[in-house]
Amino acid sequence: MKLKIYSLIAASTITMALSSCKKDFLEQTPITQVGPDVAFADAAAAEKLIQGAYDGMYNDFHIWDYMTNGDVRSDNAYAGGDNPANIQLDLFTVISTNGNVGRDWNALYSDIKNCNLILTNVPNIKDTKLDAGDRRKQILAEASILRAYMYFNLVRTWGSVPLVVKVPITDAEFYPAKATVEAIYAQIITDLEYGAANARTTAPNKGIMTKGVANALLAKVYASKATPDWTKVSTYADAVINGGYSMVTNYDFLWDSNHKNNTEAIWEMQYDGYGGLHGNWMPSVLVGTGWKRFNTPTNSLSKAFDDAGDAVRKASSIKFNNVVSEGWSDSYWAKTSYPYINKYRADDKSDNYILRLADIILLKAEALNELSSSGWSAAAPLINQVRNRVGLAATTASDQASMRLAIENERRLELAFEGHRWFDLLRTNRIIPVMNAQVDGAGANLNYNLTPAKLYFPIPQDELDKNPNVR
Template sequence: MNLKIYSIIAASAVVLTLGSCKKDFLDKSPVTQVGPDVAFADAAAAERLIRGAYAGMYNDYHIWDFMTNGDVTADNAYAGGDNPANMAIDKFTSISTNGNITRDWNGLYSNIKDCNIVLNNVGNIADPALDANNRRNEMLGEASIMRAYMYFNLVRLWGSVPLVLALPTKDEEFYPAKASVEAIYAQIIKDLEFGAANAPTSAATKGIVTKGVANALLAKVYASQSTPNWAKVVEHADAVIGGGYSLLSDYDALFDAKHENNAEAIWEMQFDGWGGAHGNWMPSVIVGTGWKRFNTPTNDLVAAFDAENDVIRKNSSIYFRNVVSEGWTDDYWSKTNYPYINKYRADDQSNSYILRLADILLLKAEALNEQSAAGWAQAKTIVDQVRARVKLAGTPAADQASMRLAIEKERRLELAFEGHRWFDLLRTNRAITVMNAQKDGKGASLNYGVTADKLYFPIPQGELDANPNVR
């Protein structure tokens, strides 16, 4: 990352978080205007810094691009709309000047900067109030978990990237080289283990990261490395499962906006509408009338729901409408029965899940199945639990190979449009096979032509120009 820009933005963020959780990154204060006597004076200032880290997550990546990257890149959604950047992501033709890719890189590194401000400074604030009820360590744990999550997204989207853990103090630190994927994962695990030991056990809302979030991310991280550690996946999945979470009995209640921060939610974005601090504009670009919306469900996903007779999850995830009267065209669907995503229904107040229990249950099932040829029987119990909620019979899978595909399918149908599908295909080495087999509704190949060099985003051109060490 271009750390000269990073350093200026970091200094500005400290000033802004002292007065408000809302940040205007166009109003950048010089580094010299921020000193420990102003920004890091006491426990109240520390609380403002951690609130700033949370507030920074209300950017394009966490509002919408998480789904574009996880579902449009994969076989769950077409780009829809008319945005060339989205279409390039959909068709695997992205180049370094892609606007979505640039904003996601900048957004995630901005989030890391917010976390680093907390991690680099809160430990040094000489205020005994911070140590009452272990609050100092809780804040450091929260910031560590959030930083780990940002790097987890970066390493899965780009592979090798700069690993920035502090503000630069030497000239050479302004132009960091890319760290290896292994080094990034090692830091992610270190941060998450610290978070699991120090973050709060529970919080007022599921928007605050807790020990449960740390363990859920550890389970996903250990499953995502080049050589998965399935024993660790089970260990951390069990820590989540034993942490007081439970599946909602009604799948649709997860998305009806009446059950936010529910027992199944582990980490949930907290949107309160445009009248509040954080409005969710994402629903307005995926549903509605008057113009062609983005992230259209694919023929392949609809067919997968139908083949499973999965009526409950299909109806919760997708709805159809006659849009013949609207003045746009589509390459994939008839406008007499056009699909829209149905998981985000309350417009600018719709919360969205980052992590929920069903994801971790199915990940544990996958780990059990991969640990031994006989593990499929233990995995079946978990898969059947998830299926039973939506009134489906138990999976017919009866050996390791068939259970592997059954779990892949179950994760797809359970978690559609929640940003997980592409990363599942990547970590199981199935992305090339699955995407190159994609067909439209008439059975014609979509000719994605995915190869190994297209599995990761290109580094944004602005970074390539500013920092020769990332080329």
Template sequence: MKLKIYSLIAASTITLALSSCKKDFLDQTPITQVGPDVAFADAAAAEKLIQGAYDGMYNDYHIWDYMTNGDVRSDNAYAGGDNPANIQLDLFTVNSTNGNVTRDWNSLYSDIKNCNLILTNVPNIQDAKLDAGDRRKQILAEASILRAYMYFNLVRTWGSVPLVVKVPTNDSEFYPSKASVDAIYAQIITDLEYGAANARSSAPNKGIMTKGVANALLAKVYASKATPDWAKVSTYCDAVINGGYSLISNYDFLWDSNHKNNSEAIWEMQYDGYGGLHGNWMPSVLVGTGWKRFNTPSNDLAKAFDNEGDAVRKASSIKFNNVVSEGWSDSYWSKTSYPYINKYRADDKSDNYILRLADIMLLKAEALNELSAGGWSSAATIINTIRGRVKLGITSATDQASMRLAIEKERRLELAFEGQRWFDLLRTNRAMAVMNAQTDGAGANLNYNVTAGKLYFPIPQDELDKNPNVR
């Protein structure tokens, strides 16, 4: 059997297996992905290919797991619920048979497959319509940005993985070996640079890959490499900051479902209602009654909001309910005041901000602080702008070292439950120190015992069984 990277051409999403739930909230309309039936003949086919790549993203990884991987693995949330795969992520006991690990690998490589079909075939389509207004280049740019994003998630989650950048044509290409982390980052940067040069500056909605998305991802990529290039981070942050985006005035407007595709959004998933082609079921698993919900905010995060006096972002991020009547127990919280994530509120109407301006502004502050010992002062100006929106006073940081911690804290409070925290800890080499110091509400150490070997996911067992070259 050929490697699963290119056997995932089925026209349905992978379903999330959550054991013992009392509500079947995962009944979804199958999402049509690009399949082998597409005729690579004309401009209409090219449009079908790029639309298929976008449609294929509305799977469990992009709806749900991006946040679980970024927040449950960090100090922001506990697994909650009763799903063994999520609990393994929370407790750093993940192994190669973990269902989340397999699902995420499959989802990301399925998305890459869709992009590769575009990048391999669209250059060869003979149709003058594709070259009118640079549409061919735009389609290739969008596919390049999407592929770069998938590989960015793969390399940050697994480290070394296979690097597949074309449609395989022979058996040896169906069984690729793992590429080095450096080679993967080089390909990501190549794809994003092409995207930044050829994508549209604006599009009908924020779900489409634009120059702004490419520049924002380039900033994050250069900050995430083993040796960050802070000059490039700064340059690409500037391209975004000066690219027509602006902070939305009220922080809570980001989450109230009434301000979609707003001025702060750089890239935002586009949902069209429960039961639609792009339905979002995530709010159903975060808040509700009848069974214990998932991704419970941590005591440490709630304390961090309180210690900062950050009432605005806390209220937008965490909702406390009395759940004494619920028939389940919890090891971390009292049921008289039990926390739920509040950033995804309206069932099937929530917006997932994959990228927004505040993230890039804080990354710019980080770059300024790292580029020179005196850069903390310029960084403080940005930090204070972010803090001012949520009615907080100016930062207390007064040097480079204290500003590093101030930026780390600000990113945590600003971006909680947006899938960012774990990757921030990972790229700053703070993951082990922070996680091994975690305590419960009573001050008892949670004994995560995080080691270097636990920082990345293992290759899924079924992939190891099919392809010996990834071992």
């Protein structure tokens, strides 16, 4: 029986605008250019499908929107530049026609579509090569971890969204309603548990989904649920910490482009330059002259580094330039000392650290602190491990409440511009008071007026127009 092949689409939950009939849609070329007669025929085709899922991730969301969503919306960065969509994110005036909102929704659901192709069809491929060395399970595990990561981003960014876990066939499946946040998290955990049980422990590079990636995501997922399960956070963080990773000795090694796929990296994107298959253009929009760059570090973050005496991480994270000769102005910074993000420096080489060990160590410390009123003492050595690397003294936190704030600040300084800050403040219910207290360099309140109604992106207008079930 010939299987139906679905095209690579840029629409949510595969709810695309079917301006033509479904027959035309079904006849389009599938991902990785596998023809309809061989797409699900053998082990080689299965390998093409999983490679297609990885290749499909080199889109705007994974290249830099993940960082814009996590840092520009937070107190780490202003929008910078002159892009109206980014400015809306910065000022909490996002509307359903915002271009970033639409492209991120499309990118994540397109990635999910690629995973669903694998998870729906690879189990049925009759090729004994797939079962040699458990390769079939490994491919399914990698696709499961990838799908979980996409839904984790969706649920944290939009809240309730459609949950699609197979290739759609019926009209109803093409136009799904939104699932509850609880149901989405349950599916994420199911996918990650399968991934943790069946993925490889090590892989040829850090771009491949391994047990370590699944365990790290499980720790973050259990910390992000409406009611965090700190015991599970601790357990999965331990699995990562004891999983063969180690922090690099020099913090700047993470960003100098000479230490890719290092011992601290759990998962990082694999960029090979503009002349290769996967170029990373993000640094060119963050640093340089000739036009005002995006994602400008905030006065608040710069001050936080200074208040902590954290010269090492500040130098790795923020670079100050004299831009008096540039033909633009800025509302927040003097042009004599204007800041740029410095973590992504090599214009065609930088890797994005999607997950790294320091993040999980700090999450383990948070779990210990939340599990017991005396847990702060057990958390302190973990905090100090991260601080000692950059030459800082031991934390002075001496009870649960002060340790909670110490961990929050440590995560901010350690993980700045890695896409975490907004989601850390969101999951700890700190986002509204922190953002509404923000001031400029002169101490004037920025009047963000953040409210619960503004915490999540709206469903993109294109999706609302196509699928009435998501309204």
